[in-house]
Amino acid sequence: MSHFGTTVRRKREALRADDRRFSLRQVAHxxxxxxxxxxxxxxxxxxxxxxxxxxxLARELxxxxxxxxxxxxxxxxxxxxxxxxxxxxxxxLIRELKEAPDEAVFRVVRVVRDGDW
Amino acid sequence: MSHFGTTVRRKREALRADDRRFSLRQVAHxxxxxxxxxxxxxxxxxxxxxxxxxxxLARELxxxxxxxxxxxxxxxxxxxxxxxxxxxxxxxLIRELKEAPDEAVFRVVRVVRDGDW
DNA sequence: GGTAGTGTATCGTACATGGTACACAATTGT
DNA sequence: ACAATTGTGTACCATGTACGATACACTACC
Numbered sequence: 001m002s003h004f005g006t007t008v009r010r011k012r013e014a015l016r017a018d019d020r021r022f023s024l025r026q027v028a029h030x031x032x033x034x035x036x037x038x039x040x041x042x043x044x045x046x047x048x049x050x051x052x053x054x055x056x057l058a059r060e061l062x063x064x065x066x067x068x069x070x071x072x073x074x075x076x077x078x079x080x081x082x083x084x085x086x087x088x089x090x091x092x093l094i095r096e097l098k099e100a101p102d103e104a105v106f107r108v109v110r111v112v113r114d115g116d117w
Numbered sequence: 118m119s120h121f122g123t124t125v126r127r128k129r130e131a132l133r134a135d136d137r138r139f140s141l142r143q144v145a146h147x148x149x150x151x152x153x154x155x156x157x158x159x160x161x162x163x164x165x166x167x168x169x170x171x172x173x174l175a176r177e178l179x180x181x182x183x184x185x186x187x188x189x190x191x192x193x194x195x196x197x198x199x200x201x202x203x204x205x206x207x208x209x210l211i212r213e214l215k216e217a218p219d220e221a222v223f224r225v226v227r228v229v230r231d232g233d234w
Numbered sequence: 235g236g237t238a239g240t241g242t243a244t245c246g247t248a249c250a251t252g253g254t255a256c257a258c259a260a261t262t263g264t
Numbered sequence: 265a266c267a268a269t270t271g272t273g274t275a276c277c278a279t280g281t282a283c284g285a286t287a288c289a290c291t292a293c294c
Contacts, residue, residue, distance in 0.1 A: 024242095025239075025240065025241080034283075034284055035240090036241090036242070036243080036285080036286090039242055040242085040243095042241095043241095045243095047280090047281075047282085049283080050282060053283090064204070064205060066204040066208040069204065070204035075197045076208065079200065079211050080191075082211050082215050083187070083192050083196065083211065084192060085187075086222070087181070087184050087186065087192075088181060088183060089222050089223060090211070091183040093222065093225060095195075097210075100229065104229075105203070108228075108229060109209055109210045112210070112213045112221075140270065140271085141270075141272095142269075142270065142271080150252095150253075151253075152271075152272085153272070153273080153274095154254075156271060156272055156273095159271095160271095162272095162273095163252085164251075164252085166252070170252085
């Protein structure tokens with residue numbers, strides 16, 4: 001269903017094309033898991049790994065951790081913590097932005113970031 | 118650490134003060150769990166229950182589900198789903214609002230809701 | 235043609251999650 | 265007084281999570 005595994009495999013093999021340090025075994029070793037486990041993950045034979053492992057994998061493959069976590073069906077725990085501190089406020093905001101087009105959301109981001117308004 | 122249990126107990130006993138249908142047993146029955154389990158939850162002898170059970174409990178005690186979920190250390194799965202659909206965008210927005218005062222966040226909510234800007 | 239590296243199959247496992255079932259003692263209602 | 269109701273202690277359990285260990289077959293290379 002969630003093509004987390006195939007996304008990882010595609011990205012890894014793309015990197016491997018001009019750097020053979022991106023073999024499954026070597027990547028597995030660098031992110032600190034057994035090759036057999038990473039193999040199962042890439043084939044979808046195992047569910048996506050824990051948040052920590054997913055983030056290490058994303059960094060290793062030069063991908064956005066939040067995107068990889070999303071593919072893994074998760075939301076970064078630091079975001080969750082922010083939400084949990086003011087649940088009503090953030091719940092309302094996020095639900096309000098559910099249907100908003102990307103551009104509108106990004107405009108909100110810019111406004112908040114620049115602070116001038 | 119998280120006083121989820123004691124919050125539940127306080128709220129339930131407050132309601133029980135003028136409605137004896139809010140005994141632990143009866144509430145447990147209405148939300149579909151065993152009394153012994155709810156007892157453990159209220160005393161902190163068991164971790165907060167699943168999302169579904171937490172929401173039923175919140176509704177039964179006339180509390181905001183998002184707040185109860187937050188106390189339980191969780192974030193509503195429908196919010197997570199919204200974030201997962203556009204991870205970069207929402208991750209950036211939420212982190213940007215991390216330190217913003219309530220008033221600023223609420224102003225954003227209003228602006229988005231009213232749409233006129 | 236050995237050996238070094240590649241991916242994979244199979245099995246096991248330690249711990250967390252989300253509860254149920256039952257018996258019991260204390261309290262309450264009538 | 266006694267029946268019902270209350271909260272709780274103890275034991276148990278099925279499923280899911282997040283991996284590790286080992287052995288194997290294939291290819292690549294020199």
